Amino acid sequence: MATSEIRIGVWAPVHGPRAALQDPAEPFDASWAHNRAVVLEAEALGYDSTLVAQHTINPHVPDYDQLEAWTGAAALAALTSRIEIIAAIKPYLVHPVVLAKMALQIENISEGRFAINLVNAWNRLEYEKAGILFAEHDDRYAYGREWISVVERLVRGERVTHAGRNFQITDYALAPKDLYRARPRIYVGGESEPARALVADHGDTWFINGQPLADVAALIGDLRRRPRRGAPLSFGLAAFVIARATEREAQDYYEHLTQLAARDAQIRAIQRANSDDKVVMLQTIAKSPRIGSNGGTAAGLVGSYDQVAQRIRAFHGAGIELFMLQFQPLSAEMRTFAAEVFPRLGKQPASSVRPSAPAFIAR
Numbered sequence: 001m002a003t004s005e006i007r008i009g010v011w012a013p014v015h016g017p018r019a020a021l022q023d024p025a026e027p028f029d030a031s032w033a034h035n036r037a038v039v040l041e042a043e044a045l046g047y048d049s050t051l052v053a054q055h056t057i058n059p060h061v062p063d064y065d066q067l068e069a070w071t072g073a074a075a076l077a078a079l080t081s082r083i084e085i086i087a088a089i090k091p092y093l094v095h096p097v098v099l100a101k102m103a104l105q106i107e108n109i110s111e112g113r114f115a116i117n118l119v120n121a122w123n124r125l126e127y128e129k130a131g132i133l134f135a136e137h138d139d140r141y142a143y144g145r146e147w148i149s150v151v152e153r154l155v156r157g158e159r160v161t162h163a164g165r166n167f168q169i170t171d172y173a174l175a176p177k178d179l180y181r182a183r184p185r186i187y188v189g190g191e192s193e194p195a196r197a198l199v200a201d202h203g204d205t206w207f208i209n210g211q212p213l214a215d216v217a218a219l220i221g222d223l224r225r226r227p228r229r230g231a232p233l234s235f236g237l238a239a240f241v242i243a244r245a246t247e248r249e250a251q252d253y254y255e256h257l258t259q260l261a262a263r264d265a266q267i268r269a270i271q272r273a274n275s276d277d278k279v280v281m282l283q284t285i286a287k288s289p290r291i292g293s294n295g296g297t298a299a300g301l302v303g304s305y306d307q308v309a310q311r312i313r314a315f316h317g318a319g320i321e322l323f324m325l326q327f328q329p330l331s332a333e334m335r336t337f338a339a340e341v342f343p344r345l346g347k348q349p350a351s352s353v354r355p356s357a358p359a360f361i362a363r
């Protein structure tokens with residue numbers, strides 16, 4: 001079914017390492033300098049996209065460092081020239097008019113390489129400590145639906161008058177409009193029923209949590225059966241990769257990282273206690289042992305270079321177009337993946353990569 005090229009992205013290290021926080025090979029570093037270095041190198045290596053997750057306080061340990069997603073994304077946009085930059089946003093944190101303005105500004109700075117990832121939150125603490133309402137799961141989605149309907153119209157250059165449950169907007173238009181395409185791309189992350197309905201109605205690309213191929217194929221099938229206006233939905237997958245010369249070496253490294261991750265048990269317990277237990281993502285990731293966030297290694301991208309490339313091709317065959325990858329240690333593994341797996345996927349070497357901001361017509 002897949003017709004588009006495989007695109008490979010990397011998660012920016014906005015809150016430190018993804019698999020284990022206490023790893024001598026990857027000291028905790030969520031600084032701007034580290035994020036800048038990683039994304040610049042990713043672009044030079046030929047990666048197509050980066051995802052800047054949004055958390056106002058570090059979701060593992062609130063006192064740890066955390067990169068601010070939108071100011072960070074704006075700076076990355078100014079420093080890069082080819083890679084797609086996706087910044088996540090949780091609707092309750094920014095009014096839709098302000099967020100649409102910020103998105104158009106970063107679209108302008110990046111010359112058409114910016115995207116929004118709409119996520120509807122799980123970390124209760126981030127909201128409650130700030131005195132921001134952390135509504136029930138489905139109410140958050142209802143709010144997010146109204147919020148994105150406003151953002152979408154504003155970023156596509158419409159003049160908006162909107163009288164809804166949460167927002168009253170009168171004759172509002174943003175200038176300049178998007179100079180590069182109809183509007184920035186809209187991704188949605190979230191697995192529950194309201195998340196699926198939201199992406200079918202308002203998104204361009206659904207980000208799926210890392211999980212086995214059969215489960216991912218079933219999720220894609222569900223979304224493809226839903227009514228939709230305009231261009232078909234595309235699909236992205238979050239996954240943690242361990243690729244080595246042999247399967248044995250990859251498995252050994254998986255064991256090593258698993259043991260390191262076990263040192264974070266107390267931190268994870270606190271994180272779980274702060275989470276909304278209605279979030280389906282948390283149920284999915286509890287199904288199987290894994291390392292990394294958002295499903296991590298549950299997608300099965302642990303193996304020899306050939307195996308990892310084959311599995312990526314299999315996911316692509318099922319409909320995944322963008323692979324948003326995690327590695328640890330990040331820089332070294334990202335380089336190895338580019339050197340060994342990119343050629344096995346038929347990806348061009350970095351020197352010959354053309355601009356990869358996805359051309360698409362907004363619905």
Ligand SMILES: Cc1cc2nc3c(=O)[nH]c(=O)nc-3n(C[C@H](O)[C@H](O)[C@H](O)COP(=O)(O)O)c2cc1C
Binds near residue numbers: 053209280
């Ligand atoms: C690819 C991806 C990226 C995500 N990024 C963030 C993020 O930056 N910040 C955040 O708080 N949650 C993030 N999430 C988690 C969503 O907030 C979570 O899935 C949400 O609570 C939706 O819950 P649901 O699975 O019940 O629909 C992400 C999820 C996915 C799949």
